[in-house]
Amino acid sequence: MSIVLYDLAGADPDLRFSPYCWRTRFALAHKALPVETVAWRFTDRDAIAFSGQGKVPVIRDGDTTVFDSWTIAEYLEDQAPTPTLFGGPTGRAHARFINAWADSVLVGGIARFIVHDLVDAIHPKDHDYFRSSREARFGESLEAVQAGRDQRLAAFRDLLLPIRLVLRRQQWLGGAAPSYADHIVAGTLMWPRCVSRFTLLEADDPVSAWLERVLDLYGGLGRRAKQV
């Protein structure tokens, strides 16, 4: 029986762009677990009320409901230990740092480049919720948040230096093989890739070359993903 994933979608139901849902998509594919995705919009609270909260990713695995991308990754690793996402308890603990870094530095950094592009991608019924919640978070209009992004690009790229240093020495963030660390960072980068035409990474950045490798994993799951 397939695992059901409630997956953030745009106006186009095939446009899937959540940085957290992509972490889960990659983790499920890594485990070769069959998945059936359900297109979900920000305001579809009732559809996931069974999970006791209001955000995706949420998965249903038979009678079990799990939400939050990190918790889902731990659940999948515990249910189906191989192929491993974490490589043991220490690898899991260290991956939590990479997850925390991606959540704070990477998601926060990318948001200011694409948050207004997101308005054009999301379902019209989500517009009011999205704009009011995000403008409250940033304390200014979405137009103002995204303004001047060309001038901020070099500083954003500097934030990726730790990834670049790692990729000088190993092919994947997981070492000789992809791990959940790759899913965390690549899943986060699927977000701008899918909803914005803005170029965040330079073509000759080693991070770009690594992302291309991730896009080819799991039968090209990331590469086939719809983009605006």
Next chain:
Amino acid sequence: MSIVLYDLAGADPDLRFSPYCWRTRFALAHKALPVETVAWRFTDRDAIAFSGQGKVPVIRDGDTTVFDSWTIAEYLEDQAPTPTLFGGPTGRAHARFINAWADSVLVGGIARFIVHDLVDAIHPKDHDYFRSSREARFGESLEAVQAGRDQRLAAFRDLLLPIRLVLRRQQWLGGAAPSYADHIVAGTLMWPRCVSRFTLLEADDPVSAWLERVLDLYGGLGRRAKQV
């Protein structure tokens, strides 16, 4: 036979403050390996010429010479697998990200708070080398680099957010037990602790509480360390 560690020292030979040598000290203590340290100054190039390069940490283990803190940690893990520093290949690969983050974000961030304090701590014979090499790196005088540090403190503390997020969920960066990830970050924080009276961390920061726990490890190795 003890491993010999060439360890950066100040004018006071008991003042040991290198963020990289501290990573090695903690890793050796984690492995319960006996160590004999040799006080080394920046300009003592001849003393470590046998290593083929000019920086510490350098260790001699019988006939084997290893330099660079990351390479030393890998060597120790391969020679004496338990107690583990990395918890396997994936844990090692993920620790490399934490090492890269500490080298770029943390060392770079801390340097601007303490680089002028370092002048008072290092051996007089190192003064010319230290000032000229660091001023070339920063492109301004050490006084200018360190100026206005009170105003930059909040931004520095924000950089520690990923650590804070991890420590909400686990006691150590290594999870239920300390790993080399703890040594990387705590070793880096030993640097300002030993050479400067400037308070980088707030007392009620969870990072402070965790650092206190690290200071108590290995018989209080970190806590006993000489401070200016």
